[in-house]
Amino acid sequence: MATHWVLLGTATASGSATTLSLDFSAKPTKSFLKFTIQVKDGNNGSSNEMCYNTDSRTGNTKYSWVDWSQFGTSHSAGTGQSFHRLSGDVNDNAIIVGHIININGKEKQCMTRVTKASDGDSSTVSIAHGFGTWNDTAQITKITWSAEGQTLVSGGKLVVWGADDAELTPVYPNIPNGAIFEESDTGKHYMFDGTDTWNEMT
């Protein structure tokens, strides 16, 4: 069965926290992720960062990243970090569009393109590209956005989509409740509960 991209969730910054997490562990894991972050003006000139499967931007030091600002005229990098950087300093409205490869048992890789724009009709538009690796084999089921420990401005949003092969779900036999199965090789007898379970009869 052909499948397609699905929305994994949206999280909104309240204006009182330094991190914003979107936990999509309740949904089937996806090997391919896409996300958008809406950064609201007033972010105090901090870089945008991302970490996975944790609410904290400290601890896990499995991240390496490169942040290319202004189409590659300058860049910064970090290795052995507890997050990967998505952008250079942002103190304007901005959007971040990213893509993550999230294959089970393999490292995770992310690429982003960032556009920020100063206020007004005649604004200055800036561009950055970010590339990161999370050297962990666990599949990502939570994404946490932060900005160097700064409080995230109210109204900032993180939206995540995912895609993978179609999920397989159990299909049970169309057998009525109370049907009895006599196993010829074990001598055991089972009674079907009408939905999904054979109960051994003793």
Added chain:
Amino acid sequence: MRSLELAVKYLSGLRLTGTEAERTALETTAPTTPPNDSWKEIGRFEVTGSATNTFTVRGLSSATSGDMTAKDNLMILLHTEDSNSSGIRARIRFNTTSADSTGKYSDKGQDNGGTPTNRSGQDFTYFGEADCNDQSLEIAYVRNRDDFPKILNGESARTHGATLSQHASRYAFGAKWNDTAQVTKVHIQAHSTASNTFGVGTECVVLGCDDDEADSGDVFWDELGTTTPLVSSTSTMTATFTGKKFMMGYAWTYGDGLARNTLRINGATSGYGDRINSDGADGDASWNGSLGMIRLQGANTASRGKFSRFFMCKFSGKTPLVINFCTDDGGSGSGTEPVFFQSVGKSDSTTAISNISIYNDESGNFGAGSYFKIWGHD
């Protein structure tokens, strides 16, 4: 499952008999249809009948009245064809049906990795830096909330003709429309004079997705083809499918020996050209029109993960165009910096697409776990 069912004997009185294996095999699995809660088509305009200098996407099926449904996130897919080889480049305006003068647009763009261009206080933004005489592909994301100016970013590819001597170029851009109104119309005008016209076959599709998109209707990016994650090493991963006008692919590979990600169409081993930028170099490498594949990555590496994300288009009578981003993890562990590549490419074949391969043209293979999937829609 049917053959196993037949092995089970159904007896009278709600009784069955068979082996333990046959009983447990009565329980099988089936694929589940995922929710329809992501990107959906909200607008489409196709140039038909005669060429035009301008058109407006304002609803489905080339609507000439009304508005698109407002959505929090937009993805604009544009394919242009030049009607008379006079050169076309798309000017974009929002929420108008004619050329107006608002001075509300600012942008920044980079053509073929060269010196970026800044513009501000404009009456429109561009989806390309220069005219093309054949066809182009433009993709733009727009954040479209009413509490936020309209900021977008994207990329485009263009070519001057079908042959490989007629090179392709790429353009990366960011832009802002200084307005909080949600975009419900996309007005597209050919740059320069009225004699520059979009030909029949030019088509723009606007996708929308709310931050809480409901499970209804049909989503746009259907899976077209896929491989399964590799168990043993190989040099080629091929997805077989019926090609579409707009396609989007994600490929992840791990180098078992020297490897890099390249792309082949319909198994052809020649007839490709590309232009590639390695790690933000000031200017792309020159167009190479005599290749056996389109390079998604500029350098080969061993024992590294490589993630490629590309868009491509294939319209009737036209050659495929590919615009790509790729990152290489830089080395094992978390102590190395990733590197990245951007490229544009095409083949010289106008044959409909029936398969695409992620191909390693180096001495090694793609290792276990490597995976390729492609989505698309007409």
